[in-house]
Amino acid sequence: MQGSDERSTVDTAMPRDIEDIGSNPAPVDPIGQVLGRRLARRAALRGLIGATFAGVAVQGRAQGADAGVQGVGASTLGFRGLPHGTGPGEAVAEGHEVQVVIRWGDPVLPGAPAFDPTAQSAAAQAMQFGYNNDYLDFFPLPKGGEGEHGLLVVNHEYTNPELMFAGLGDARAARLGTSAAQVATEMMAHGASVVEIRREGGPGNGRWAPVAGSRLNRRITAETPIRVSGPAAGHDRLRTSADPTGMLVRGTLNNCAGGNTPWGTVLIAEENFNYYFGGPGVEEGAQAASYKRYGLVRDAQFPWGRHVPRFDVASEPNEPNRFGWVVEFDPYDPASVPVKRTALGRFKHEGCTHAVSADGRVVIYMGDDERFDYVYRFVTARPWDRENAAANRDLLDEGTLSVARFGDDGTVTWLPLVHGEGPLTEANGFRSQGDVVIEARRAADLLGATPMDRPEDVQANPVNGRVYVMLTNNGSRTAARTDEANPRANNIHGHVIEIVPPRGPRGVDHAAPTARWETFLMAGRPGSDPGASYHRAVGADSGWLSCPDNCAFDSKGRIWIATDGAPAAANVADGLYAADTEGEGRALTRRFYAAPTGAEVCGPLIGPGDRTVFLAIQHPGEDRGSTYDKPSTRWPDHAEGMPPRPSIIAIVRKDGGAVGS
Ligand code: FEO
Ligand code: CA
Ligand code: CA
Ligand code: CA
16 A cells, blocks of 8 residues: 555545554654754764765766666666656566566466456455455475476455445545445455466566466465464454454455565565554553554544454454464465464564574564554574474574664664563563564564654665665654654655674674664655765666665665655656665666556566566556546556456566566
8 A cells, every 4th residue: 555645646545544644652762862863963974875875986878867768877787767757557678578467356266267347256356366466476386496487476465445346436435335245355355365377488488377277376365264373372362252262363464565484485464454443442442552553543444344343343352463463374385374473573564574694593574664663673593494394384483573773873773572671571561472562563662663764675685685674755754853764854755774784704694683774775856855865877867766665686686676655746656676786886776667557566576587577566546536437547458347457567578688687
């Protein structure tokens, strides 16, 4: 879901997102002394920028705004960047082609009916590809293989009933007007899909397509039974009338980005779970403060409680506590039971990507996507076991969850969320580690974590070992609340920072208690948006970006950044950008793909051999006043009567070479 209230050609179709407001009412000032901090910042910024761009002597033809088309220049990337601008259609850098791999409603499970937008049902949708695709992952077939054949794993974050069903009117009217049968269909359009795909015909002329009727395919929905493990499993606050054990949840919701593990499982992250829960119960009872910290409101954005009692908080006060977790499952086994790993904390998880630390322990990096919320990591108690898969099965149940404090002096300190330590005691309402993870946000508040500008993907670059933090935007930050890591007031374009963990003889120590941080780029238009900062060859009419959200790295360690929610003033469609992270082309961002109207770009995934970039095109047509009956686009089918359809695309180079090279 888009999250900026400043964009506006696009959309006020969506009610103002709760994430736009922020539910961290009195963020702890981790340093204090605002004035002293500002002075320190000026000095440090000079130092940081000097360090970041030192030695970046632009060689070759590094041009900025040459007719709006960005040249090759100092970058190791070989494509010419697209010019800036908005348009009704999509666009991709020359020499590449877009292939549509699978669309909302396409058959996934064997026997699924073909998509018919006039004959939707929960039963059909449960077997078909879900809505609003976000996270993408690829698991090779056979396991460990390197060919262009594997399992595509896709999250389905949320639904747009105004674009799914005829006659419901605009977004708000549609959400209030959906029938019980339509809500049941929406519930089946949530969750995740596993789809066997293959590139037929080979590189150069091959097309990516699903393998029809694959027995490996799977749908996970808002009704799939999911086991609960870790410190909150069986907790009183997870027990409901349908599940008195607090151990088995029905479904997963609002799965945004995700990650995977070295042992071959996938992690999908529950983000804005609060949107589904409402009613007067939100403002009553012992949990009212907790509901508020997690952004629950009486008038739920997605008022499913009108038809499904468990989403009415007065009926089931603990049901909201069963969401906001990271879910792990084995994509190779369609019968495996997914597991909510509560040790990783409960918040609005954007994603959950891993790095293996020098000693073999696995570190999961996570962002809590809300204004003034935090960056977290989880470190497993034990190294993962390459030889014995069973030893890794519950590795994510034991370890240490920490939250980041970004010091103005360039340090990162990881603050452990451990029951009994510091303020996380019974005196503050934490009677167990279960309480700590259920209210991870409040625990992090008490520890003095740094309130960030909406942390989305947090992901380690496997080549240089640095961890990239996408901070998508925060129009609510005032000058008095800026700090070095969030240095801009009214930060409507966002920025990207790097965490630099210490490096030892055995590799990068992602589990170390401290690290350093630096600025990678400050988004916005160079020359006119205050503080916008990239490689100096990024021009005012090309290459710059707004609202970084998800990222990926190719085998050379170059970063690919997908954007979500560029404000109207930016006059640019969301898209995909690429840049070097090291050397002469560092932070020389270049626009590779522009999304269809109303859409954001999610899930960038670099395919086998760097020959494909897979993208999840989410909420095409989610524009102001755009409805099923009169959509702003009918992408990707462009056929009368066919609504816009969130879809996965594969971008390949026409000559079969590495994408973007
Ligand atoms: Fe679902 Fe933070 O985007
Ligand atoms: Ca989004
Ligand atoms: Ca996102
Ligand atoms: Ca976003």
